[in-house]
Amino acid sequence: xxxxxxxxxxxxxxxxxxxxxxxxxxxxxxxxxxxxxxxxxxxxxxxxxxxxxxxxxxxxxxxxxxxxxxxxxxxxxxxxxxxxxxxxxxxxxxxxxxxxxxxxxxxxxxxxxxxxxxxxxxxxxxxxxxxxxxxxxxxxxxxxxxxxxxxxxxxxxxxxxxxxxxxxxxxxxxxxxxxxxxxxxxxxxxxxxxxxxxxxxxxxxxxxxxxxxxxxxxxxxxxxxxxxxxxxxxxxxxxxxxxxxxxxxxxxxxxxxxxxxxxxxxxxxxxxxxxxxxxxxxxxxxxxxxxxxxxxxxxxxxxxxxxxxxxxxxxxxxxxxxxxxxxxxxxxxxxxxxxxxxxxxxxxxxxxxxx
Amino acid sequence: xxxxxxxxxxxxxxxxxxxxxxxxxxxxxxxxxxxxxxxxxxxxxxxxxxxxxxxxxxxxxxxxxxxxxxxxxxxxxxxxxxxxxxxxxxxxxxxxxxxxxxxxxxxxxxxxxxxxxxxxxxxxxxxxxxxxxxxxxxxxxxxxxxxxxxxxxxxxxxxxxxxxxxxxxxxxxxxxxxxxxxxxxxxxxxxxxxxxxxxxxxxxxxxxxxxxxxxxxxxxxxxxxxxxxxxxxxxxxxxxxxxxxxxxxxxxxxxxxxxxxxxxxxxxxxxxxxxxxxxxxxxxxxxxxxxxxxxxxxxxxxxxxxxxxxxxxxxxxxxxxxxxxxxxxxxxxxxxxxxxxxxxxxxxxxxxxxxxxxxxxxxxxxxxxxxxxxxxxxxxxxxxxxxxxxxxxxxxxxxxxxxxxxxxxxxxxxxxxxxxxxxxxxxxxxxxxxxxxxxxxxxxxxxxxxxxxxxxxxxxx
Numbered sequence: 001x002x003x004x005x006x007x008x009x010x011x012x013x014x015x016x017x018x019x020x021x022x023x024x025x026x027x028x029x030x031x032x033x034x035x036x037x038x039x040x041x042x043x044x045x046x047x048x049x050x051x052x053x054x055x056x057x058x059x060x061x062x063x064x065x066x067x068x069x070x071x072x073x074x075x076x077x078x079x080x081x082x083x084x085x086x087x088x089x090x091x092x093x094x095x096x097x098x099x100x101x102x103x104x105x106x107x108x109x110x111x112x113x114x115x116x117x118x119x120x121x122x123x124x125x126x127x128x129x130x131x132x133x134x135x136x137x138x139x140x141x142x143x144x145x146x147x148x149x150x151x152x153x154x155x156x157x158x159x160x161x162x163x164x165x166x167x168x169x170x171x172x173x174x175x176x177x178x179x180x181x182x183x184x185x186x187x188x189x190x191x192x193x194x195x196x197x198x199x200x201x202x203x204x205x206x207x208x209x210x211x212x213x214x215x216x217x218x219x220x221x222x223x224x225x226x227x228x229x230x231x232x233x234x235x236x237x238x239x240x241x242x243x244x245x246x247x248x249x250x251x252x253x254x255x256x257x258x259x260x261x262x263x264x265x266x267x268x269x270x271x272x273x274x275x276x277x278x279x280x281x282x283x284x285x286x287x288x289x290x291x292x293x294x295x296x297x298x299x300x301x302x303x304x305x306x307x308x309x310x311x312x313x314x315x316x317x318x319x320x321x322x323x324x325x326x327x328x329x330x331x332x333x334x335x336x337x338x339x340x341x342x343x344x345x346x347x348x349x350x351x352x353x354x355x
Numbered sequence: 356x357x358x359x360x361x362x363x364x365x366x367x368x369x370x371x372x373x374x375x376x377x378x379x380x381x382x383x384x385x386x387x388x389x390x391x392x393x394x395x396x397x398x399x400x401x402x403x404x405x406x407x408x409x410x411x412x413x414x415x416x417x418x419x420x421x422x423x424x425x426x427x428x429x430x431x432x433x434x435x436x437x438x439x440x441x442x443x444x445x446x447x448x449x450x451x452x453x454x455x456x457x458x459x460x461x462x463x464x465x466x467x468x469x470x471x472x473x474x475x476x477x478x479x480x481x482x483x484x485x486x487x488x489x490x491x492x493x494x495x496x497x498x499x500x501x502x503x504x505x506x507x508x509x510x511x512x513x514x515x516x517x518x519x520x521x522x523x524x525x526x527x528x529x530x531x532x533x534x535x536x537x538x539x540x541x542x543x544x545x546x547x548x549x550x551x552x553x554x555x556x557x558x559x560x561x562x563x564x565x566x567x568x569x570x571x572x573x574x575x576x577x578x579x580x581x582x583x584x585x586x587x588x589x590x591x592x593x594x595x596x597x598x599x600x601x602x603x604x605x606x607x608x609x610x611x612x613x614x615x616x617x618x619x620x621x622x623x624x625x626x627x628x629x630x631x632x633x634x635x636x637x638x639x640x641x642x643x644x645x646x647x648x649x650x651x652x653x654x655x656x657x658x659x660x661x662x663x664x665x666x667x668x669x670x671x672x673x674x675x676x677x678x679x680x681x682x683x684x685x686x687x688x689x690x691x692x693x694x695x696x697x698x699x700x701x702x703x704x705x706x707x708x709x710x711x712x713x714x715x716x717x718x719x720x721x722x723x724x725x726x727x728x729x730x731x732x733x734x735x736x737x738x739x740x741x742x743x744x745x746x747x748x749x750x751x752x753x754x755x756x757x758x759x760x761x762x763x764x765x766x767x768x769x770x771x772x773x774x775x776x777x778x779x780x781x782x783x784x785x786x787x788x789x790x791x792x793x794x795x796x797x798x799x800x801x802x803x804x805x806x807x808x809x810x811x812x813x814x815x816x
Contacts, residue, residue: 010759053387053388054387057387057388057404059501060363060404060406061363061406062366063363063364064361064362064364064403064425065361065362065425065426066364066425066426077387080642094565095743096561106638109556110593125598126597126598126600127596127598127600128598128599129598130595130596130598131596131597131598134599135596135597135599137593137596137597137600138600138730139600139601144561144564144565144601144739145593145596145633146596147595149584149588149589152557152584152585152589153400154557155553155554155555155556155557155558155560155561156557156558156560156561156564156585157761158554158557158558159557159558159559159560159562159563159564160561160562160564160565161561162558162561162562163561163562163566163567165564166517166562166567167567174428178457184553185553186551186553186557186623188554189553189554189555190554190557192546192549192551192554193551193554193555193558196359196549249674258618265568273387278400279365279366279368280365280398282397282399282401282780283397294491295391330550334715339391339399348597349599350594350597350598350599351594351633351634352594352634352636352658353594353602353604353657353658
């Protein structure tokens with residue numbers, strides 16, 4: 001897309017929000033362009049989001065019991081982002097994200113058992129216990145990590161897009177990163193290369209307002225992250241990331257743009273994490289009122305629940321989903337605790353591929 | 356069914372904490388995610404969230420209690436239709452459900468066995484040294500041409516191989532290594548990048564993780580420092596971190612070490628830096644045959660390879676096999692000159708310095724063996740040890756700095772494996788431990804010369 005057209009597709013900043021394009025200034029005003037999700041899609045989104053939330057709560061519990069070690073970053077609050085984006089993709093599309101990755105893995109279809117078993121460091125985990133929370137991968141689900149270095153996944157993400165194009169496929173790649181990572185030099189390098197080469201890469205900034213303890217206002221001179229690709233002519237949209245339908249709608253636009261060979265696209269998802277940056281973060285840099293207010297008025301799962309009930313879905317049907325999810329998560333937790341630790345011989349495997 | 360709420364650990368090191376405040380009381384209903392209490396650790400105050408839904412049946416620990424052990428029950432949560440008596444029976448005595456202890460997978464895989472394996476790994480059984488295959492007819496070829504030919508041959512054979520880097524396409528390479536490749540393979544496979552090493556290296560790594568086989572040319576390895584996070588954290592470690600799912604078949608190549616009068620920021624040997632890293636292979640060719648045979652092997656190898664070239668060698672010509680199948684194994688050193696009195700081990704341009712020194716020594720009646728390492732990781736320890744067992748003396752030669760250098764590693768390997776054969780302590784010849792100066796005289800004083808090697812040998816013989 002030529003530079004001079006980019007501004008047309010960019011949504012306005014929150015200050016002068018309009019309903020024109022993908023910007024939501026307040027709940028209920030999502031500015032969606034296309035029809036909302038069908039009841040089936042919405043139900044699927046509900047299921048995925050509840051799975052992620054219950055999984056992460058259980059993760060927090062196992063961490064508290066000392067069964068999960070090291071750094072562990074929960075996705076609670078941000079579920080709508082990955083859920084809505086992933087629902088706009090097709091099989092073969094590739095995904096890479098940061099260390100806050102449990103939700104992404106579940107949304108790409110990776111098994112709760114294998115993810116949880118990796119968190120507890122067991123042989124049955126996705127990385128056979130050698131990666132942990134921040135480093136998990138699935139060739140089968142085209143999930144390329146799980147990356148522990150802030151921003152590094154963005155350059156890798158354009159590499160995935162490069163590979164799609166090199167092979168002549170119409171697959172796209174999604175690189176998720178936080179607003180904190182969006183300041184990394186290699187992110188801008190990646191914008192430049194992706195735009196130069198018109199790579200089919202969707203950059204998704206998950207703006208949860210805090211890079212660890214530093215608010216976005218204190219870390220980014222840019223006040224409109226979705227415009228960060230503007231110098232390179234990368235179209236951007238700011239989206240209410242607590243509204244899975246708005247996320248899905250914007251992601252569909254971005255995917256269509258990339259799949260058609262028009263180059264990269266940038267989505268800024270305004271979202272919120274309810275928990276600290278990692279398990280050991282008391283989150284004193286924000287007030288409890290702020291967190292409570294977000295949970296009470298913006299919760300992505302509650303929003304979908306109300307929408308479904310409004311469409312005539314029975315409370316009982318949702319309860320049934322909740323119960324199924326509870327079973328999946330309980331099973332995963334049990335599996336993750338009962339699986340054996342990796343054999344000591346695993347120390348020396350997977351260092352090099354045997355030529 | 357009632358469940359117990361346990362005192363959580365909020366950091367990997369926490370063993371106990373203070374239950375500062377209850378935010379729920381008996382009879383309150385809670386759902387997953389509700390904050391039910393605040394606890395204090397030595398570092399911070401944190402919130403405890405409910406993981407299950409239910410009604411608070413009992414609070415087992417009073418507000419303000421200090422030193423509550425991690426995993427001690429602090430409350431009982433009643434399920435649907437249960438009353439408080441369930442909590443009584445469940446809670447008396449309040450026994451912590453101790454977290455399931457991980458099973459140790461293999462019998463006898465205790466710390467001792469692990470240590471033994473680690474030791475085995477450090478001291479691999481030395482392979483028998485095989486004589487180098489005779490590839491027959493040769494012709495004179497420059498290192499520059501050999502590198503280009505290696506890439507062209509492998510690109511013809513495999514569409515997954517491509518070359519990217521600064522000035523590799525239209526400019527034909529900053530050092531003219533990629534001359535003619537754009538014309539043959541086109542812009543899809545010979546790709547000019549902007550001068551952004553960090554970004555384009557990450558891109559190449561991403562492409563390699565999908566199974567493509569990028570060759571990344573760094574204009575010099577000095578600039579790869581901008582990208583070293585992607586090389587080490589992404590390329591070298593992903594196979595391990597993914598439990599073997601995702602390898603990274605990629606070659607990082609370009610000139611390494613001092614060139615001529617380009618001073619400190621452009622004159623540095625990275626051999627020791629990369630050789631330190633498990634998950635990488637590190638190759639350092641000397642001659643045209645090395646360049647052709649090892650680069651072909653590197654492109655075919657399914658692992659990340661650091662391929663350290665030398666700018667001064669680019670224009671030098673050597674005899675190189677003409678056999679179209681010529682390839683050299685990674686991990687095998689070459690005995691460039693046989694001798695009986697001292698083993699001189701060198702790599703890259705220092706092989707030439709060592710050979711020159713051996714000539715000077717021969718004039719003085721000293722018979723030196725010269726080993727060209729070719730690969731720095733994995734190191735061909737067997738060839739070095741076999742030679743030292745014959746000569747009983749070791750001199751290492753490298754252009755880089757001495758501290759924690761390749762010479763230090765080789766010396767230690769020899770001490771570990773052939774201590775009893777040594778007649779004298781090993782000696783390291785190396786670049787001086789200073790940033791490389793610009794002035795012609797100072798530069799020459801800082802880099803190993805044949806005389807330095809001769810002097811080192813004469814201390815031993």
